[in-house]
Amino acid sequence: xxxxxxHPSWVICKSGTSVKIECRSLDFQATTMFWYRQFPKQSLMLxxxxxxxxxxxxxxxxxxxxxxxxxxxxxxxTLTVTSAHPEDSSFYICSARSVIYNEQFFGPGTRLTxx
Amino acid sequence: xxxxxxxxxEISVVEKEDVTLDCVYETRDTTYYLFWYKQPPSGELVFLIxxxxxxxxxxxxxxxxxxxxxxxxxxxxxxxASQVVDSAVYFCALxxxxxxxxxxxGTGTRLQVTL
Numbered sequence: 001x002x003x004x005x006x007h008p009s010w011v012i013c014k015s016g017t018s019v020k021i022e023c024r025s026l027d028f029q030a031t032t033m034f035w036y037r038q039f040p041k042q043s044l045m046l047x048x049x050x051x052x053x054x055x056x057x058x059x060x061x062x063x064x065x066x067x068x069x070x071x072x073x074x075x076x077x078t079l080t081v082t083s084a085h086p087e088d089s090s091f092y093i094c095s096a097r098s099v100i101y102n103e104q105f106f107g108p109g110t111r112l113t114x115x
Numbered sequence: 116x117x118x119x120x121x122x123x124x125e126i127s128v129v130e131k132e133d134v135t136l137d138c139v140y141e142t143r144d145t146t147y148y149l150f151w152y153k154q155p156p157s158g159e160l161v162f163l164i165x166x167x168x169x170x171x172x173x174x175x176x177x178x179x180x181x182x183x184x185x186x187x188x189x190x191x192x193x194x195x196a197s198q199v200v201d202s203a204v205y206f207c208a209l210x211x212x213x214x215x216x217x218x219x220x221g222t223g224t225r226l227q228v229t230l
Contacts, residue, residue: 032216034218041225042222042223043220043221043222043223044160044206044218044220045220046217046218049217091158093160095218103165104218106152106159106160106162108157108158108159109159109160111158
């Protein structure tokens with residue numbers, strides 16, 4: 001149990017386009033989901049905390065208008081990178097917090113490359 | 116300040132050697148949770164262990180063992196008889212109370228195990 005999926009697993013897009021990444025908890029309900037960004041050879045940096053039915057809370061320095069987060073259901077959160085630029089190329093990882101297990105479970109990540 | 120430090124950036128060992136990955140943290144909280152994750156080249160985070168700050172018992176799981184020393188704020192991870200499949204980046208992380216379950220990651224230690 002406690003599986004989190006992400007889609008797509010990788011995406012290549014042109015500069016200026018928008019990309020949507022989905023994070024799903026497959027067998028549990030997640031009132032809270034977290035979005036992380038990881039640049040090559042660096043650690044995971046928390047971008048935002050997403051609570052079901054409410055606005056996301058962004059970490060300092062993360063542009064909320066650029067990284068749109070929607071958490072419309074207890075099993076799905078989406079991250080949309082708007083007007084992507086090459087510097088947005090990164091590995092994006094989500095995690096979902098299970099209320100029952102009081103644990104965070106990580107998705108497999110999405111590798112975004114912006115040309 | 117709340118911080119996780121993994122001073123070892125990269126470690127290279129020969130198969131069958133034992134290796135210890137260091138993790139030191141800073142917090143003023145008395146209640147917190149400690150984690151270790153493995154990130155193989157595929158990128159997906161693999162959960163290894165979680166401990167709470169009140170449980171200082173060391174733990175062994177197969178070739179893995181963890182040493183939690185609250186007095187020195189350290190939570191070190193030892194792999195005995197390392198194998199090539201252990202090659203990965205290992206992250207130490209903490210959840211501090213009052214941070215809404217937000218994980219703070221260390222910078223990671225890249226372990227390379229060679230034949």
